[in-house]
Amino acid sequence: MGKLILLTQFYTFLMNREGLITKGVGGEYTVVCGDETYICTARGVFRNRQITPFVGDYVVIDTDKKSIDSIKPRRNVLKRPPVANIDQVIVTMAAAEPAFHAGLLDRFLVLAAREEIDAIICINKYDLHKESDEVFLPYVQAGYPLVKLSAASGLGLDELMGFMEGKLNVFAGPSGVGKSSLINRLVPGASMETGDISARLRRGRHTTRHAEILTLGDGFCVDTPGFSSLDVDEIPVSDFDGLFIEFIPFLGLCRFTNCLHDKEKDCAVKEQVGVAIHPARYESYLGFMRNEPGWMGDKPPRRRG
Numbered sequence: 536m537g538k539l540i541l542l543t544q545f546y547t548f549l550m551n552r553e554g555l556i557t558k559g560v561g562g563e564y565t566v567v568c569g570d571e572t573y574i575c576t577a578r579g580v581f582r583n584r585q586i587t588p589f590v591g592d593y594v595v596i597d598t599d600k601k602s603i604d605s606i607k608p609r610r611n612v613l614k615r616p617p618v619a620n621i622d623q624v625i626v627t628m629a630a631a632e633p634a635f636h637a638g639l640l641d642r643f644l645v646l647a648a649r650e651e652i653d654a655i656i657c658i659n660k661y662d663l664h665k666e667s668d669e670v671f672l673p674y675v676q677a678g679y680p681l682v683k684l685s686a687a688s689g690l691g692l693d694e695l696m697g698f699m700e701g702k703l704n705v706f707a708g709p710s711g712v713g714k715s716s717l718i719n720r721l722v723p724g725a726s727m728e729t730g731d732i733s734a735r736l737r738r739g740r741h742t743t744r745h746a747e748i749l750t751l752g753d754g755f756c757v758d759t760p761g762f763s764s765l766d767v768d769e770i771p772v773s774d775f776d777g778l779f780i781e782f783i784p785f786l787g788l789c790r791f792t793n794c795l796h797d798k799e800k801d802c803a804v805k806e807q808v809g810v811a812i813h814p815a816r817y818e819s820y821l822g823f824m825r826n827e828p829g830w831m832g833d834k835p836p837r838r839r840g
């Protein structure tokens with residue numbers, strides 16, 4: 536009897552493999568295990584317990600039954616698109632068309648920090664860039680990796696690939712900056728629709744989007760941009776300082792524990808403005824914290840809390 540149990544366990548061991556869910560449509564999940572791909576269903580256990588496997592989940596599957604047996608603990612979950620275990624957000628802005636907008640960039644960086652996901656910055660359409668690079672300096676000083684590139688000319692693509700290697704990446708950023716064009720350039724066989732936004736929106740209404748993970752070299756990339764519909768409005772005023780990553784070393788050093796780094800005396804953050812903190816980023820922080828319109832779109836002013 537003991538032998539039989541051992542044999543069964545050994546058989547299960549042989550049939551079990553770990554993999555990554557790259558796609559999930561109608562209860563069928565595509566699981567990539569190294570060079571092999573399996574289409575699996577979620578076992579009843581999950582359905583009963585109302586656990587839904589997500590794209591990005593690392594799972595153990597039974598290759599014989601083609602079922603997902605267990606989900607590894609998640610590092611994080613992005614709600615929009617629903618993807619688990621994101622390693623890195625590639626916040627994409629255009630150098631021009633649409634014009635570079637620091638407040639909008641800060642908004643996406645704040646949202647990434649809020650999800651505790653590392654961010655890098657991509658400045659696409661660098662082929663159209665005419666002004667000086669000064670506007671990008673605050674971000675380099677803050678410690679963000681920043682890649683200047685052009686999906687049109689191919690400039691900087693290798694550098695970006697280097698940053699994406701071995702990670703699960705998601706692009707974020709406003710419409711029209713070239714996220715789809717970049718994915719098409721980076722991922723062999725990708726055919727994201729690019730260009731005219733209104734035409735895409737019209738078409739989009741009739742199709743349900745399921746985020747899918749695309750393989751690129753030694754890494755992965757989600758085919759749907761992240762964050763676009765999340766709102767910084769939900770973030771409490773006192774949380775913003777921790778979401779400006781270069782402020783973090785100085786938090787807790789102010790005289791007042793509840794310091795908002797605005798009008799307070801003996802503020803360790805303010806002391807660093809012009810030193811470790813770029814004045815433009817500090818101004819931007821104040822904009823978010825006071826919820827001033829213009830920093831992140833056109834929100835009406837909100838009372839300070």
Ligand code: GDP
Nearest residue numbers: 660685686687710711712713714715716729730
């Ligand atoms: P998305 O909304 O961020 O996905 O942007 P798209 O990829 O659809 O690109 C919007 C428009 O910008 C398209 O017409 C692209 O052809 C164009 N575009 C994308 N990348 C570049 C670039 O590097 N340089 C130039 N000049 N145009 C680009």
Ligand code: ZN
Nearest residue numbers: 789794796802
């Ligand atoms: Zn302070």
